[in-house]
Amino acid sequence: MTDLTDLYKQVILDHNKNPRNFGRMKKADKVIEGFNPLCGDKITLYVCLKKNTLSKISFIGTGCAISIASSSLMTEKVLGMKIDESILFFNKIHKMLTSNDPINDDLGKLNSLAGVREYPTRIKCASLAWHALNQTLTSKDKVISTE
Amino acid sequence: MTDLTDLYKQVILDHNKNPRNFGRMKKADKVIEGFNPLCGDKITLYVCLKKNTLSKISFIGTGCAISIASSSLMTEKVLGMKIDESILFFNKIHKMLTSNDPINDDLGKLNSLAGVREYPTRIKCASLAWHALNQTLTSKDKVISTE
Amino acid sequence: MNSSSQTRKDFPILERNINNKPLVYLDNAASTQRPLSVINAVSNYEMNYHSNVHRGVHKLSELSTNAFESSRNKIKNYINAESEREIIFTRGATESINIVASSFGQSFKSGDEIMVSQMEHHSNIVPWQNICKKNNLKLIMIPISKDGEIILDEFAKLLNSNTKLVAITHVSNALGTINPIKKMIHQAHEKGAVVIIDGAQAMSHMKIDVTELDCDFYAMSGHKMFAPTGIGALYGKEKLLDGMPPYQFGGEMILSVNFKETIYNELPYKFEAGTPNISGVIGLGAAIDYLNNLNFDDIKKYELNLLNYLSEKLLQISGLKIIGKPKNRSGVISFMFDNIHAHDIGTIVDKEGVAIRTGHHCAQPIMDFYEVSATARASIAHYNTKNDIDVLIEALNKVKEIFS
Amino acid sequence: MNSSSQTRKDFPILERNINNKPLVYLDNAASTQRPLSVINAVSNYEMNYHSNVHRGVHKLSELSTNAFESSRNKIKNYINAESEREIIFTRGATESINIVASSFGQSFKSGDEIMVSQMEHHSNIVPWQNICKKNNLKLIMIPISKDGEIILDEFAKLLNSNTKLVAITHVSNALGTINPIKKMIHQAHEKGAVVIIDGAQAMSHMKIDVTELDCDFYAMSGHKMFAPTGIGALYGKEKLLDGMPPYQFGGEMILSVNFKETIYNELPYKFEAGTPNISGVIGLGAAIDYLNNLNFDDIKKYELNLLNYLSEKLLQISGLKIIGKPKNRSGVISFMFDNIHAHDIGTIVDKEGVAIRTGHHCAQPIMDFYEVSATARASIAHYNTKNDIDVLIEALNKVKEIFS
Numbered sequence A, B: 001m002t003d004l005t006d007l008y009k010q011v012i013l014d015h016n017k018n019p020r021n022f023g024r025m026k027k028a029d030k031v032i033e034g035f036n037p038l039c040g041d042k043i044t045l046y047v048c049l050k051k052n053t054l055s056k057i058s059f060i061g062t063g064c065a066i067s068i069a070s071s072s073l074m075t076e077k078v079l080g081m082k083i084d085e086s087i088l089f090f091n092k093i094h095k096m097l098t099s100n101d102p103i104n105d106d107l108g109k110l111n112s113l114a115g116v117r118e119y120p121t122r123i124k125c126a127s128l129a130w131h132a133l134n135q136t137l138t139s140k141d142k143v144i145s146t147e
Numbered sequence C, D: 001m002n003s004s005s006q007t008r009k010d011f012p013i014l015e016r017n018i019n020n021k022p023l024v025y026l027d028n029a030a031s032t033q034r035p036l037s038v039i040n041a042v043s044n045y046e047m048n049y050h051s052n053v054h055r056g057v058h059k060l061s062e063l064s065t066n067a068f069e070s071s072r073n074k075i076k077n078y079i080n081a082e083s084e085r086e087i088i089f090t091r092g093a094t095e096s097i098n099i100v101a102s103s104f105g106q107s108f109k110s111g112d113e114i115m116v117s118q119m120e121h122h123s124n125i126v127p128w129q130n131i132c133k134k135n136n137l138k139l140i141m142i143p144i145s146k147d148g149e150i151i152l153d154e155f156a157k158l159l160n161s162n163t164k165l166v167a168i169t170h171v172s173n174a175l176g177t178i179n180p181i182k183k184m185i186h187q188a189h190e191k192g193a194v195v196i197i198d199g200a201q202a203m204s205h206m207k208i209d210v211t212e213l214d215c216d217f218y219a220m221s222g223h224k225m226f227a228p229t230g231i232g233a234l235y236g237k238e239k240l241l242d243g244m245p246p247y248q249f250g251g252e253m254i255l256s257v258n259f260k261e262t263i264y265n266e267l268p269y270k271f272e273a274g275t276p277n278i279s280g281v282i283g284l285g286a287a288i289d290y291l292n293n294l295n296f297d298d299i300k301k302y303e304l305n306l307l308n309y310l311s312e313k314l315l316q317i318s319g320l321k322i323i324g325k326p327k328n329r330s331g332v333i334s335f336m337f338d339n340i341h342a343h344d345i346g347t348i349v350d351k352e353g354v355a356i357r358t359g360h361h362c363a364q365p366i367m368d369f370y371e372v373s374a375t376a377r378a379s380i381a382h383y384n385t386k387n388d389i390d391v392l393i394e395a396l397n398k399v400k401e402i403f404s
């Protein structure tokens, strides 16, 4: 049994209270909605793409601390990343959240989401924004539009 | 636990093998269908009424020994009875089949149906013909037509 | 007042631990727990007399059929219906309402109106939405006040000769409001409308008398009244049920079948196609036995006392806000806590062994009304105690600590 | 061959007496009995981790949701479906078929044809009759031979470009015929028709592989495969299910609701409105575990042997006639006995502790075909023994005595 502070790490609480890149974007290339029907979490992602790179990203939404912090951390992390790179990174995050393997150290601040593993009902909260972004970036017609 | 011969009395087996008043009637005043969906028993009663009296009665149908014998015994019994009388008699039969009170002796051959009490799933078989007849004789529009 | 220590012994699950803390189960509106008598009735059936019902002449079938039909009789008596023909076994309140919408709903014509309150559970909204879309009917919303009560004046004004059906919940699962259904039924009847009551949240907290209420349909969920999941019932007035087409088709609900024509069986079987949930029905019968042994006058007092205690304690926590303030409340209190999302509250109190529900409670229109996306909800049964509430309150203080 | 003494111990009810005689349960086609593991899985759920599923963040809800969804996964693997999204929990085979008729059926247009065999159970006839009447479709009967087999030539001739759906039972509950469904599915697909298989009678006797069969829908009843009553499943190909409108409306099956618009949830939840039969689903999962431990190669041989023994012994009784003579038979033998009505046979053998079914077996069209109003039916499971059959045969001799 882990302690609650493993889930609600300082980083998470901080990003929940002061989410980075929070706000609507007027001229986004992509507007992506993510919805978790089980808890009502709802986020909207705004993304600008330039030369296969996530050149701008922001989000708005309501949700629990985990989903807001995870969205905030994600925008911080993927801003400026190549699309391919961000997809690879999604896979790492996904693995961290859902597998039982020991966790790599190379995820930086995002390691703070690892505590979610112990709370299966919360995994969806942590992965909501990631799934939304990844789905857009990997879906066929989107790949076309970004080439 | 009673013995099977309490259910399949000689009288029952006899009336099953050689049902009395068995046959279609051409000019009946009433043709009544009785159907037991649970076992597929189906009988058709033919009745002629004269001056409030069951002047003629016959039946056809397929069914188990209990329902055929009961129909046969019924036709024998009510033939020539006044309508009121037959309704009263139905009530006695009904009570015999469904209550736990000691059985009166005045039902004659029909006492042979008493064994059915111990076989709840078979009570409907024994009472099928009786219910069909009684329903017709007591239903409102029928009362009018027989006055 | 502490009769409940005996009561709690009837419910084996209440003795378990969660995260090394004793379970504090305050999620009864989602599903109540079962007394041992219900659990045993079901396993006894499985171990000793399981068989399909109605069509067998052998002993096991006789035993299971008797138990099955005696459950129907128990419900009939318990809710004071006129006849067993008025009791249809269903999967739960949702299916009960769907049967009425889909079968009775076929009689509605373009322009007819169906009225649904703003505080309904999705299962008492979406079936009506669907039939309205299909048959071009109007779906009218009965508004509620900020306190979370139906605005009766508005209801009376909205009623008119086009109103064909009114669908209201007896008790709100999101707010706990007990609606004045007797009065509303009377008013609706005066306009010739039929009324269906969603009784899912009522049955474990009060005695129901459908004859006194004079409702046309009453929907019940077994698992919210100490019976197993997968079983519920629909009460309907015989003359209405009689005129309705069947809902599902198959065995049990027919008298005879050939390729040209099928003749349907009589009530209640017309609405019970296929092998029914026999063990569920037997469990529901045992739950009715359990309910029959309760004294609802005492329980009402006991539960009201608990709710008042809960609400008092909640309001002592700064930043905590209770949603709705109905004069008559049963079972449920929903609340918000500063900017802390309900989901986080739920996880943190769970660590302390406390089970509450968080989210929209399948009542999104009411969330929209209060402009919230989720609430935390504590819901009680007669087996809850002041201690349960004290543990919840302490856990909520932990929430505050973490998020401060 | 007498491995079954261990097998029988798994089924507590088989130890009971009926009318002071050991129970001989030969009514398995109506409903099988449950192994202790299934009974215990259900009570363990009730005692230790009952809670509503899917919407809770607390521990109990997590436990019950996991168990619930792991049952879905077990079924998916057991029948070799592609995805859990293709497994819909229902009340039983009847509801499974009704969902397809009512939802998928909405795509049919006047003049379209639905084909149903003469040996179907009412639950695979009446839903189609109803949709045919409603939408002005043609219901075409696939004829059978005197032996009780589908006449494949006739089937092939009847198939045409208007054929939209073919509904056939995998195994007949009245005759025991195993239909050549793989071939029929292939032929129907060539004409562009969709095929639904009624698998109610198959699942306890053989391993099913929906991918290999390539059927579009497959209907299952839990209580006929060692699981509790009130639970079943519908397998459907994802692309078909995806295009179908929901069946019932309420909680679980929606993503969001307001009074203007409702967005439905994804598969499989779109078809699972309301609180599901959680204990039933968990029982069904335990039954799949039980099935997974069986060796169906052995069981098929064992059961075939029993059936042959039964048929041999029956035919030694003068005046006794077996209905149907299919080359591939499973589970069931129906018979007639002189002029003795099946009902009387049922009562008399019951006195000897033997449970058989008597009547039309919810398959009146086949009764009409053989021009009988009722048959007696003995149906076996892998836990039956030669001794069971000997007791039945002796009891049938008593019948003869009484009616001689």
Ligand SMILES: Cc1ncc(COP(=O)(O)O)c(C=O)c1O
Pocket: C029, C030, C091, C092, C093, C094, C095, C121, C123, C124, C169, C171, C172, C173, C198, C200, C201, C221, C223, C362, D251, D273, D274, D275, D276
């Ligand atoms: C008020 C209300 N109505 C209907 C329902 C639906 O009941 P069930 O899910 O048992 O069908 C619920 C429970 O979720 C409820 O609280």
Ligand SMILES: Cc1ncc(COP(=O)(O)O)c(C=O)c1O
Pocket: C251, C273, C274, C275, C276, D029, D030, D091, D092, D093, D094, D095, D121, D123, D124, D169, D171, D172, D173, D198, D200, D201, D221, D223, D362
């Ligand atoms: C061949 C067949 N199909 C369908 C059914 C219906 O199954 P259920 O009553 O479990 O819905 C049965 C069982 O009676 C059956 O034998």
